[in-house]
Amino acid sequence: MSSPILETETKPAAAAVVKPLVEAAVETVAEPVAELVEEPLDEFDDLVDLSTDVPSVQATAAAAAESPLVEVEAETPSEEACEDFVDLSGSDSDSSQEETLLEVPADSAAASSDPQDVSTALPPGDVATGSAAHEQPGALLEVDIGQASANGEKQPLSEDLFFDPLANLADAGPPPTAAVKQPAPPPQQQQPPQPPLDLFEDDPNDLFGESRHAKSAKQQPPQPSSLFGEVDEDIFGEPLGAPAAKKAGNMASREQRETTVGTKTSGLGGGGAGAGAGFGDVGGPLNNNYEKEPADIFSEEAVTIAPTAAKAAAAASSSRTNGVHGAAEEGDIFAEATVELSLDSPRADRKKNTTAAKPSTSATTLSSAADLSKTHSASLEEVNSHVCIYIHVHISASTSIHTTLAMFRTKTFTVRRRFSDFLGLYEKLTEKHAPNGFIVPPPPEKSIMGMTKVKVGKEDSSSGEFVERRRAALERYLQRVVCHPSLLQDPDVREFLEKEELPRAVGTQALSGAGFLKMLNKATDAVSKMTIKMNESDVWFEEKLQEVEAADQQFRKLHGMVESLVVHRKELSLNTACFSKSVAMLGSSEDNTALSRALSQLAEVEDKMEQLHQEQASCDSFSFAELIADYIRLLGSVRGSFDHRMKAWQRWQDAQTMLQKKRESEAKLLWANKPDKLQQAKDDIAEWEAKVTQYEGDFDRVSSTVRKEVVRFEKEKVKNFKRQIIKYLEAQLKAQQQVSLCSDGV
């Protein structure tokens, strides 16, 4: 249910502490049948019910929740932090309980890994623990590193093992699973049970449906069957997986992780439909894990996602489509795309392709964090004296997650794409979605200068840097696309990610006829934008538009500044290098040996400083300037969506005036008493009335999507920015640490 558990799986050191939890789970699983299971199950059920349905269950569940929760914690007396936490949750008000409950499993695991995590995650804001976080800066970083190293190891995956836990589960309790399948509502039954390979994938579906079912039936007395399902997916899933793997001769931790991911996601499915907040919280850590962020992001992500999730939860009870939507959103967390490329000769490239294929298949469902961390092979090929940058789009989406992702045929696949394909994708997406008010993430701009440099083909550092820069930009672009719930559904996106060969994108050349047409279109758009005077009915939009414009300006300014910072830092590094050489010379001609040594040491230090400055400069430009450039482009498309809204409004207004005219003419005809034409006029009016309502509906729809999109965009923005800035700060931190180390040497 939470990533902290997953984290502990990756960290051998922490595993020992988690043990109590696992053992508790083992007990329940190891016992063949019901009676023993029943007891905790009941409790868990309450717990889960509560977590999914807090808003409606309210008082009774809250009362019930207190005791099971405490008991759960008693079973897993991992650390003091847990107990503190229990106290907290016990004494807390109804509203915060939802949060605390969600935190519970996280807590026990987190307590083992780092108490900070817990303290930051604590919603009631226990200041004492909160401040504790400040006192122990080291732990946070350690976690981060540990994660990274754990992610680094890969082991082959065997599928039967992968499914073992669930299969075990099914064996252990046939009636429950049957029950699970029965109540699954229609939308989740789209995919009937399939060969064992799909078992895992199916189960979550059903479970997902099950959770929803449970939601609808929440007021009914608890049924053992549904209970089991719930328990399985939310809490037991993880421990089940763990002991199963252990039994299997302590199989690779890899699989363990697999299973945890799988079960966790199934839990997510339930969370997504049921408890929005739950989804948010879980999504946070997972995502966090993927991104390999320090643990504190965990809380941050939770915060940022929570509102949407809450909304989804609110809506889920009424509309199914919304449920699907939420699911899609949840899916996006898992769909991480990596884009790779490198410079290689064709032959080497082919070789690399094959070698790269192996690890990727073995890694399959491994969270793409690992993939991300490993820069894969990719190619810059010279074909017929024409240099193209091929980009490997490597998707590793675990299909076990959700139905929406079942649309991908295989779990992992790698395709090669040209830069223009990216542009083509963008064109297609804008054509389709922009009029509806969606914010389509823009791809990086075409840089003729840089490209020519690469084409001219010197293997110098600047072209390598250019390629790397572009790779990173494209990767971010793709990630934005797949993170978008609606865009991910788009067949073009899927095609782009999956299909071996894409038809060559047309009209993406900057200097072609199509490009010219596009420019023309843009010009006319600009003119019409100026002519349309929209009297804004919605204050929100007006404010937002102003905000966006202001933000755009500020971003541009900031970008310029950061660029100059980069330039200056590069200058600094250059000058430092000069100075270091000069000092070295001075040292060599110094006749006092001690001083000479000191000077040469100084030269060395300055040399290192120079490297540091250089690193900082590239860090500035990569993680800061690039990010800002991205956002400048994104803001452009946000504005575009505002424009589209305006256009829709314009259409509506036009239709209304037209209707007015028709009505007037009808009145005239009526007055002139011309019955033959009257009929036609009436038809016209009816037609235009329909149009007006349609356009009005369109406008409303576009407005609401724009609104939703902007909210989403802002949330993403905050999240992204925080992440990047923290990354940046960490880089600076490292740099400064090294500086102090260097200075020590003098």
Place this chain on the structure above:
Amino acid sequence: VYFTITLSLTRSVSVDLNNDTALIIDIPDALCERDKVKFTVHTKTTLSSFQKPDFSVPRQHEDFIWLHDTLVETEEYAGLIIPPAPPKPDFESPREKMHKLGEGEATMTKEEYTKMKQELEAEYLAVFKKTVQVHEVFLQRLSSHPILSKDRNFHIFLEYDQDLTVRRKNAKEMFGGFFKNMVKTADEVIISGIKEVDDFFEQEKTFLLDYYSKIKDSTIKAEKMTRSHKNVADDYIHISATLSNPPFNTGPVWCRFPQKVEGRVASDQELKLTELLRYYMRDIQAAKDLLYRRARALADYENSNKALDKARLKSRDIPQAEEQQQLCLQKFDKLSESGKRELTSFKGRRVVAFRKNLIEMAELEIKHAKVMLTMIYRCLFDNAYAIMKLALNVVTSRPFP
């Protein structure tokens, strides 16, 4: 713009001086008006040659230059390393920057502007301080020197309580000085061909020549480095100002610290490293001048030898030539002797000063890096803390159906 600054007596460059309490000189106060800087030179002494034990006089930069020139021109001091004259105060660059800032005021936010202004003021102050200190060091070097401290002109400089009203050099003299320099350089080239009689001086000469070029190079590079460091610091000002504005309310904190730290690193480097190099560049120039004077004396001696030979050949004016030769020899010997002493002490002084300054610089750098580290840590955790608070808000304010 008039402003008086009372200076704290931290020295930018520590020159190793013997702490002779007989004559203590400092510049406790200075007044800057346009391009003129008036220093108050304060003297405390136990020497009977002074009328009072404690007195202070107002002096200008030109007076210092006059003192230096008279010392250089005094024949008796040819065998000494005359402390280098303090450089002319240069307030142009900060002033120019201030001007630019005033022009660009419209394009900046208020916060940015005030920050930049503060920064410039700090820079101006630093330049001012530096100038004062350099002048002070010059006087202290003189006062600590056993021979130069007894110089009459020096005493007049310290004691005469009226304005010295040193006549400024007129254009002709300026040109004359330039011409003299040219001649000297040419002469240096000519006499460099003369065979050295003393190994010590031979070595010293090659070393100083080499060292001078290297240290000059280093100084230029160090200046460049500090300048670009300052640029980086300035960039941080802009960025932090922008970041604290509406769309990014999030993180102004983390950007301000780097700026401060980078700025401090830059100014410290400037103070400890660049100034050190600069000062010793000038000092070595002074030492080189000493060597030149000695070499000149040697050349004179050899010339007089030749003249004596000629006179003997012609059997005319032999006593005069002999006298001349004796004189030259004496002068040369004296120069050599005192030169040797001076150069040896100079070497020791240089090494000590370098060591001290380098250690100080390293300490400062470590300090700055540590400050930076703690700042970043704090920013990271502030961030975490803010997120937590935000989470609290979300949790408590979330509407429940």
